[in-house]
Amino acid sequence: MSIEVIRPGINTTFQDRGRSNLYHLGIPFSGAMDTRNLLITNKLVGNDKNDAVIEFALQGPKFKVKQNNINCVVTGNVSFTFKKNSKIYNGECYKTFDLNNNDEIDIISTNNSMYGYFSISGGFKIEKKWNSYSTHLRSKVGPNKGDKIVENDILQLNKNVKPIIKKSIDYSNSKIEFIRVIKGTNFDYFSKESQKSFFESQYQVTNLTDRMGMRLDGNKLNNIKSENIKSEGLIKGVIQVPPDGKPIIMLSDHGTIGGYPKIGVIVSADYDKIVQLPPMSKIKFKMIDVKSAEKLFKLYSMETKNILDQI
Template sequence: MIRVKEPGLLSTVQDEGRHGFQQFGVITSGVMDPFALRIANLLVGNDEKEAAIEVTLTGPTIEFEEDALIAICGADFSAVLDEEPLPLWRPVVVKKGSTLHMKFSKTGCRAIIAMGGGLDLPFIMNSKSTYVRAGIGGFDGRAFDKGDVINGKPLSKTSSQIVRSLTKKTRKALTAKWSISSVYLAELYNRKTIRVIKGRQYDDFSAESQQDFWNEQYKLSSQSDRMGFRLNGPNLERIVSEDLLSEAVAFGTIQVPSDGQPIILLADRQTIGGYPKMGQVASVDLPALAQKKPGETMQFQEVSHQEAQRLLLKREQDIRELKWIIDKKN
């Protein structure tokens, strides 16, 4: 059981999303950084898809009312446990009565707090993800507020094994000496460019706009949220005047409305869209995209469908190898 003493800017429960209901107008939602969610869950012995707490820009303060196993992955919020710095990307046993405090994000934008056993919350349409606008999923369909109490589920066999391997010390923070490679994480997150596949209406834009899209930088607007990143940069001019039929959109679809400024659709995107699609962010770069802060710039790099698929398969192989290493460590 945990008690929220301060909720932070936006702390919600998220998992891999609410799949299979878009034909009924229900959005997918889900975690913004899927890599951080999967690794955080593996570190505490959970299934990769288990729901966890996603925090944004300013982290929460949480009191643990019973012993727990946690892992924090994603952005660096200068987390401390009872005034002791808490490292990222590794399992930590937290003793009853301890308080976790996460400050402003030092690098990145979002972090995941996974708890061994998972969160004891109901499934709504096969998911625990919070969609705040509709008030469904997660903790009462909303972001955490001061005083909220969230129950955890019992530790799994794997989680219990991890706890046993870490409880040979006497400090409150029983932290693994090992963690996910910082070199690997830097390669994944510290990208100068975001790889993009050409969209269905790419050829509807002028040659100059196409060049600007690949060669110029775009700044992330402060008017961005989990639904979409609004970008400020060179206007993209569509030279085809016909209206478009609305069609399905995905996490990472880059639409261009009439003002010429691109919008990247994200986890809380609508189910269909009628704006022309300039591109689609390669799935392998969605974690890096999710960690962008308002005011930061990004540049796009063209990648083929085949290369994007190869990169995603390589990422999946990396995760399988990381899972094998984590299992061996415990």
């Protein structure tokens, strides 16, 4: 029971909800960039919420199926086709479809977004590393020897003991007008003019963006206290400002410590949204307080539950 990798795509890896309690070993949380899409993917194919999915960025993978009766799904804003009985069909995201031996699925690309997800009923036959299926490329931690999925890989599948049930949901990634942040621990390191500029000006996502971080281009932020500080712990969503004054947003594979001043932290409720922004996207930030951020996360969690309950 397996699928063969004909084309790996860009940065295609196994991911789940991430690994915790390992920062002291220098191992970050990792996990799917877009948690809500991960949960939807697993629910659509009847898998556990903690099961692994395949995550891809921009260009997706192409697979050939090596068994009958595989129930599949693709999520995100993604264009894909599948070949079934030698006929090619246009795929529909968030809607399961079944494939048989020698059928193919060609995940062409994401559309105006960064990440998409693929999984099958029963899941992938892979081992947990440090209590997670997530891949962290820089430390080579995770399934597949901690590496990307590559051409000619044979991905083993678990036997699906559940009956195949066709499922779908009407869902799309949220559009955003601004990204909400709370003040960072070093907010007062920056001049009043830079503090004001950070929230009033527009930033652009650069090509220097991956699972570790997102570099932004825009008005330079003036640090009036210290460009380097004693290294301290980081979390995903922290916005660091290096000496060039251009912000860097720490993403899921971020380093566990950092020595650049932190002007802000993206609220958890907006994290799924910002990771989906491709290069050249425009961003504006809005400052809120911690209590408001907590309310937003409760709302995000409730919305996610309501979406999953519809499946």
